[in-house]
Amino acid sequence: MQLTRKQRRRLRKTLLASSCALLGVMPSAMADKGDWTFDTSALFYSEVGGILVLEPMILAKQDRGDDSYLTLNIVGDVLTGPTPTGGMPSSKSQTVTGPSGKKTTAIAPGQTPVNKYFKDTRGAVKATWSQPLGDLWRLDWGGGVSLEDDFKSLAANALLARSFNEQNTTLSGGLSYEYDSINPIGGVPQPLSVVPAAGGTSPVAHSRSKNIKGVLIGVTQVMNQNWLVQMNFSYGASSGYLNNYYKQVSVIASQATAQTALGDPLYQIYENRPSTRSQRTIYLRNKVYLDGNVLDISYRYGWDTWGIRSNTLGLRYRWALSDHFFLEPQLRYYRQSAAYFYRRGLLNSEPLPAFVSADYRLDAFTGRTIGLEFGTHVSKGSWWPAGTLTLRLEHYTQTGGSDPQVNIGVQQNFSLFPGLSANIVQVDYSFGF
Amino acid sequence: MFKTTLALVIIGAGSLLSGCSSLGVRPWQRGILAKPEMSLNAQPLMLAVDDHIYFAKEGTSGGRDFSGGGCGCN
Known part of the structure; x- marks a missing residue:
């Protein structure tokens, strides 16, 4: 009997699958040269009173034979909704004018100023061999x-890995480079200049750039049949224009006048950050197989030249309900200290510092994530291939500290950290041909 | 500071490497480690989304992989 090419391929896979089952080798190793596997995903990210993000993604991987693989990653982003300007609340109503100078947002007394018309779209493509x-x-x-x-961003990276001890230890080292071109709507504002009341930015340039050079050194170690350990050290050096061009800092009244209450914002200035930053992290991760379930526990310590130090703890437990279903509860705890130039606002009586930012991401805060993932294998249907369907629900919150230097007068009635509460839904379907 | 940290990491990795020669498994004992859910890059798009969200919302990024994010969100 003469077998067709497709039948021969199927037979080869069946034989290979049988051998793999005996040896306990993962099925993905069964791919033929030219075979594709796909991972498709959609993210819905929604902040309470904040931005909404829709992000579809595709990760396609092709077996090129001889244990070589081509991976393509395509991502799209649509982002819309109100985002904090960095300004402080006031006892009076305020108006926020967007960088184009056309759209304005009315801010009620006591509310954190936001730009209601923030909108951005992104498309990204990445290829790895x-x-x-x-x-x-x-x-x-x-x-x-x-x-x-x-x-606009261009990036390149390379990672070289070597195995030791019968492939139980892998040492890897890599370099990365990223070049970013920044073209703010309305131009690049003069750092520390007063934001015009009518909006606009009084631009000093059309664009700026920055680059990021990175080093990654890693070790992975097989501890025993059920336990894998990963340890990384990463270093990233950024230089160039590191300001967030839409972020502002309020200058508040240090004394009450007939027109202004103590602590009320008088005007806003554009932020200014140092033009260099070095970040380092140490990352440790353990994956442990526990009677059919998988414990994934990680810790990261980060520190940088802006004075931010952070601790991150991650915990996931993949609980196999059966051969076809799993549940994975996820917890994450993050805590950081503030950058040395972070200020919630400035007093009009103090001299202007060389560097200042009221971006809450540079403040001291704690981030907490709680999530649950549900996964199931899906059989081949009339129009969809067999694969794995995963749904993940997460809730992320940030709670932060204060800035005692500007917690005066009317500001004592307001929250000085805008806070963040976000809901995340991600649907993922992975399959192969 | 960077050179000191790098030297410590290299010394640490070297020690780990020599110390790890007694750890590990034989090739035929890799059945569980070869399961997809035991891969360090299992569910890559879930990991990528986490990295992207936290890159945009927190002061520290990276660690698991190369840092940076290719977006103007930070």
Whole structure:
């Protein structure tokens, strides 16, 4: 009997699957040269009273034979909704004018100023080639492009890994480079200049740029048949224009006058950050197989030259309900200290500092995430391939500290950290041909 | 500071490497480690979304992979 090419391929896979089942090897190793696997996903991110993000993604991986793989990643972003300007609340109503100078947002007394018409779209493509170099070495290298309305990014990276001790230990080292071009709507504002009441930015340039050079050194170690450990050290050096061009800092009244209450914002200025920043992290992760379930526990310590120090703890437990269903509760705890130039606002009686930002992401705060993931294998249907469907629900909150220097007068009645409460829904379907 | 940290990491990795020679499994004992859910890159788009959200909302980013985010959100 003469077998067709498709039948031969199916037979080869069946035989390979049987061998793999005996050896306990993962099925993904059964892919033929030219075979594709796809991971598709959609993210819905919604902040209470804040932005809404819709992000579809595709990750396509092709087996190129000889243990080499091509991976393509395509991402789209649509982001819309109110975002904090960095300004402080007032006892009177305020008006926020967008960078284009056309749209205004009325802010009620006591409310944190936001730009209601914030909107951005992004498209990004990334490609990675992975290949073995002899029996013990592997090289991954690639690059990517990301385009937004006001931001363009080009990135490249390479990672070289070597196995030791019968492939129980892997040492890896890599370099990355990213070049970003920043084109704010309305131009680049003069740092520390007063924001015009009528909006607009009094631009000093059309665009600015920055670059980020990165180093990643990692070790993965098989501890035993059920336990895997990963440890990374990363270093990133950014230089260039690191300001967030839409962020402002309020200058508040240090004394009450006939027109202004103590603590009320008098005007806003554009923020200014140092033009260099070095960030380092140490990351440790354990994956442990516990009688059919998987415990994934990670810790990261980060520190940088802006004075931010952070601790991150992650915990996931993949609970196999059956061969086809799993539940995965997820917890994450993050805590950071403030950048040395972070100020919630400035007093009109103090001299202007060289660097200042009221961006809440540079403040001291605690982030907490609680999530639940549900996954199931799906059989082949009339128009969809067999695969794994995963749904994840998460809730992320941030609670932060205060700035005692500006917690005066009317500000004592308001919250000095805007706070964040976000709901995240992600649907994922992975399949192969 | 960077050179000191790098030297410590290299010394640590070297020690780990020599100390790890007694750890590990034989090739035929990798059945569980080869399960997709035991991969360090299982569910890559879930991990990528987490990295992206936290890059946009927090002061520290990266660690698991190369830092940076290719977006103007931070």
